[in-house]
Structures are given as structure tokens and as C-alpha cells.
Amino acid sequence: MNRWREVLCTTPMRLTLRLVVLFVAISLVAFGATWWLANNALIDATETTLQQQIDALSASDRPEEIARAVRNAAKQADAEHLILRYDGPQGAVGNYLGPLPAEDLAKVSLHDHDHDIKGDYFLMREKVAGGTLTAGQDADAFDDLGEVFLQVLTLTLLPTALLVLGGGLIFAFRSARRIAAIEDTLERLSAGELSARLPELPGTPDDLTRVGAGIDRLAAAQEASVSALRQVSADIAHDLKTPIQRLMVLLDQARDQAPEVEVLDRAAAEAHGIVATFQALLQIAQIEGGSPRARFMPVDLGPLAQTMTELYEPAATETGHSLTLSLRHPATINGERTLLGQVIANLIENALRHSPPGPVALTIDGATITVADRGPGIPASEHQAVLRRLYRLESSRSTPGSGLGLALVDVIVKLHGGTLSLQDNAPGLRAVVTFPGMTG
DSSP states (O other): OHHHHHHHTSHHHHHHHHHHHHHHHHHHHHHHHHHHHHHHHHHHHHHHHHHHHHHHHTSSSOHHHHHHHHHHHHHHSOTTTEEEEEEETTEEEESOOSOOOSSSEEEEEEEETTTTEEEEEEEEEEEETTEEEEEEEESHHHHHHHHHHHHHIIIIIHHHHHHHHHHHHHHHHHHHHHHHHHHHHHHHHHTTOTTOOOOOOSSSOOHHHHHHHHHHHHHHHHHHHHHHHHHHHHHHHHHHHHHHHHHHHHHHHHHHHOTTOHHHHHHHHHHHHHHHHHHHHHHHHHHHTTGGGGGOEEEEHHHHHHHHHHHHHHHHHHTTOEEEEEEESOOEEEEOHHHHHHHHHHHHHHHHHHSOSSEEEEEEETTEEEEEOOSOOOOGGGTTGGGSTTOOOGGGTTSSOOSOHHHHHHHHHHHTTOEEEEEEOSSSEEEEEEOOOOOO
């Protein structure tokens, strides 16, 4: 059903339906006009025939002779096709003596079992020689005309419309396949798979082919740009990592030689923070490159969450927090266990670092991970900003951290096809991570 709905919503199908409606409307107007002209022509011919009958029968001005002529002609006429009647001074004569309409020219239904008359007739009446002379002709020709036009409509209009619709469906299915290929490629590109390219589109090259080629060129340029940027970032991080580590070693040696110098301790702490920042940036670059996907395997979120809770319970107790774990039918997802553990760890660390002593709740509900605290929270206007690298709120600039914790979580979650949502816990922050569960 969804497939048919997609096909019916394609541009070729919509154009086909509009053309069919336009074709049917024009054809009906044309057929209507033709029928009207043919019907009027038939009425004119019928009037002429009836007028000739009346003129022939009323050639004499004497009622007796007109009555005799009508009586003789009526005996020879077939009442099923021709009616003749004269209402003169001596009474009515003819092959139909039933009631007549008041109009001089009318189409009426007549029934006379004695003369085997039953059906529709066109009647013409005219005053002659002190009486009224009536001539009528059956309306079979008009019924035949209607049947002919109905057959023409049935055998030409409907088949043509069906053939056009069938052709439109064929073109629509072809277009739908090509559009589906383009949408699939765009979805993969949006998900970060910059190497995605369109397959060879079936059929003769057209405007969709040109659009697809443009998408491939754009994707190639984007891939090259992002690859160059990642390479530069990785090169900078690698080149600076060794000097910074040497600086840390020198600071540690200086602290050992002069333990009473407090400034050395602060310098060493800053150096450790710089190393942690570079390591996080390197890890983000590696994750965005997609290399961890090769290590994906089924991971049960329940045992993973229990392990992370046990690791952080001592730290939570030390800072006056109470870390609790709630498992509600934990799901198994396809992913990299270490990275998924880092997601939970970063969210717990973020809650412990930025909230006062109190409860911190970790909940696993199916394929959804939730970490909630009772701290000051994050303003709704900043929810997207805090996911940027190195971004820190004004209220957090005086606390330890590099501003990469939530950014790293967001990158890992996207790698696994999930979503990260920051919500108000009233008070506090609720970080909700939702992964697609495994199927089959």
C-alpha cells in the first residue's frame, strides 16, 4: 500500500491524472456538442417529414376529403412508426384516437393496445379545414442516436483514458524507482556516510539523471572537504600530542624537584586537561570517519549499564550524590561496546560535575538510555549549542572540563544511528539517548 501511495504521489502520475481529467473533460464537451448538433439535425429532419405528411393530407380544403385521405393513409401506415389523425367536424379518424398533448410539436409517450402503439413519438399538430390534423413519427431514431453515442464513449473514451492511466503508471513506477535511489543516497549522506553515491539510474538519461549527477558531484566535493578538514585536525592533534606529553613529563620532574612550588601543580593540571582535550578531539575525528563500525556487534544495554553504575558509585558517593540504576526490559543493540559505555560514562560524569549533591538516576528502558539529575539544568535555548565542540555555558566556565563531553556523546550516538535529546527535568537536566533496537 505504501508503494502504491508513493507512486500515486509522483510527479509523472500527478501529471498523467491531470491530463486524463483534461482529456475526459474535453472529450465529454466535444461529444456533448456533437450529440446536441446531431439531435437538433434529427429533430429538424423529423419536423420536415411530419410537415410534408400534413401538407400532403391537407391538400384539399374540404374536411370530408381530408378525413378520407387520413383514413386511407392510416390503414396503410404502420402505427408503430407513423401516426395519422384528423379531428374534424365529423369526429376523429386515424390509427390513434387516444389523448394528445396541447403543444403543436412535442415528444410524448403513447399507449394504445388496440393499434399496437407503445413508445415515444414526435407529434406535430396543425389547424386545417375546420379541424386539427396530427402526424407523428416514432422516436426510435433518437434512441438509436443516444445508443451510438454511448457506444462511442464506451469504446473510445474509456479505453483511451485507461491506456493513458496505464502508461502513466508505468512512467510513475519508473520515476519512483529513480526517486527512491536518490532519496536513499541523500539519507545516507545526511547520516554522515559521505562516500555514498547514486547507483546507475535505469532508463534513458533525463532530468533526474542530471539531478543525480549533481548530487554525486556535491557529495564528492563535500567528502573531499570534510576529509581534508579531518586530516588537518588529526595532523594538528598528533603533532601537538607528543610535545604536550613531553611538557607533562618535564612538569612532573619539576614537581618532584620542587614540591613546594604550587604553580607547578596548577601547570601540570592544565597540561593534563590539554591532553584530555586533544585525546577527545582525536577520538571524535576517528568516530566521524566511521572506522568503529567495523567492530559493531550485539551489545546488551542492561549488563553494560550495571557495569558503568558500579564504576561510578564510589565517585558519586564521594561527591555526595546517590547514583541509582533502573532497568526496564533493556534491549540489545548493534554497536561498539566501549563507545556505548563511554556514552553512559560521559552522561554520568556530566550529571555529577554540574549538579549539587543529590540523586542521579540512570534508566535503561528498552533501547533508550536516560540520565537525570537535580542540578541547575541547561536553558532550552542552549540545548543544541552545548552539543558543539568546546562550547561551554557561562555558568560552567569555572568548573573542570573541556566542553567535549556532550559533543562526544552526540557523535557516538549518531554513529549508532540514534538520537540525543536534552530535556528539562524540573529541576535539573534529563539526557535521553534513543538507539534503534535490533530486529530479527
